[in-house]
Amino acid sequence: MKIAITGGTGFVGQALTKAFLKNNHEVFILSRKNLQTPEKGLHYVQWLTSGSKPEDSLTDIDVFINLAGESLNSGRWTADRKKRIIDSRVEATKEVIRILAQLETKPSVLINASAVGYYGISREKEFTEADQEHGEDFLAKTVVTWEQEALAAEKLGIRTVLTRFGIILDSQEGALPKMVLPYKLLAGGTVGSGKQWLSWVHIDDVVGLIQHAITNPSIKGPINTVAPRPVKMKEFGQTIAQVLNKPHWLPAPSFALKALLGEMSILVLEGQKVLPQKAKDSDYVFAYNKLEDALTDILK
Template sequence: MKILITGGTGLIGKELLKLIMTHHLVVLTRNVDEAERQLSHIHSGKLRFIQSLEQFTTLDEFDAVINLAGEPIADKRWSKRQKRRICDSRWAITQQITTLIQASEHPPHTFISGSAVGYYGDHQNDIIDETVEVHSNGFSHYVCSNWEKIALRAQSDKTRVCLLRTGVVLSSEGGALKKMLLPYQLGLGGPIGRGRQYFPWIHMIDMVRAIVYLLEHGRASGPFNMAAPHPVTNKVFSQCLARTLKRPHILFTPAFAIKLAMGESSELLLDSLRAKPKKLSDLGFQFHFCRIEPALKHLIHHTH
């Protein structure tokens, strides 16, 4: 297949490219030199880089598009300017791709586009699958809802659209787990707030395997919860991480301190999302890491 990819230098993108490097890959990036450096682990003569979609009037030459681009949502406080950046970095590129697919006579048969479990908003202890109707005023829902609507406009009898409602991707290379490791290693780890909020996690290996599974399964379309079958509460996750690192688990961070430090973006840590991957499971996808303890042991072992 010939595949167009955005976000190829991101945490997920770099791992995904390892799995699909036998295909012809075209990676959209703002900085080609930097992308070549970051993706030097991809030994493929079938990989090329482009800086803009402006050179295309259609996407007829591509069999599939995987859209993973977006400003990290958790790295900075949500000022008005940062919110705009978060939205624009997702919506604009997705709209460009959708417009090009709509203009194509022989469009890509598959468009896989990013989203997040933040789409659902806080659901306390309720189990969330892809059929849940959402009424949320949260910023995460606002971002994801519009992002998905834009991507779905590319859907037709020639193109199927899959939406990746991604949970917290656990990787030894970066992301949330890497940020957590130091305080836990110093014995300063612990639950956030009461720790009762559910934490939808997925091991990086399963994340990229699931994307490839959706790419190869012609029946797959619509939203998919990219989260392991057994979400855990923040407290259980925290205890498990401390135990895996053989460190104490005595401290906790009160919710008010998180709200003070992070402002509105504290919803990313305090909202409860008991998301289950019903549609992936129904398709027959088999997770390598269903439970948090083996997942963390594998990741910590690979970190050290």
């Protein structure tokens, strides 16, 4: 297959690219920079720059994956940064739709990144893709806006999948290295109340679920890209300590994190219990459905 990826040099994009090339697919990474590569099957295409026409290099694309957007962890959520978080996603997705409209032969599917933040925060509810009500916090509103832009691809006759990512676990990227560091320094402990839910997923299952969505034409709309066994933050920390054989004793109180991170503290102090119902219904087999197994693979 010929697969186009925006945000292909990022965390998830790199993992996908590696898997696609291993399976002998051709990968076209859209980048603002004029990059070159000697690697067989990998191509860079300029976009979002003056005069660039990426559609000219994307003929007969089978799959389009949109992962572009400023990181939520890139700094304190000032008014300016929140605007950039939203605008970067909207701008990129509008350009994806423009490109798709220009292509004479449309891809069979658009996979658009999203997040479980759609559901808002709760300590009591369980959420599946059947839940259509969204939260009212900044993250939820950002996701709603992002998804609405992506769904314009349906009007072009393109099956559209919204991968609602949970907390993605990886040894080098994402939130896990920052969460593990205190334990390595013998200062790990419960973050906030410890009662907030954490819907996690191993990076291998992110890749696996996206590949699953590509090859299963019955999958469309949102798909919760999370493991089937979410845990509360206290259990998450205790499992890190167990796998690393380190103590779990020094708590990080909510008030201190709010003072340090401001509104961005919602990423660690609040959460939601999200279940991958569509993955289950379509017979996806998780490589890692238990947190201990996922952390053992990553940290040892």
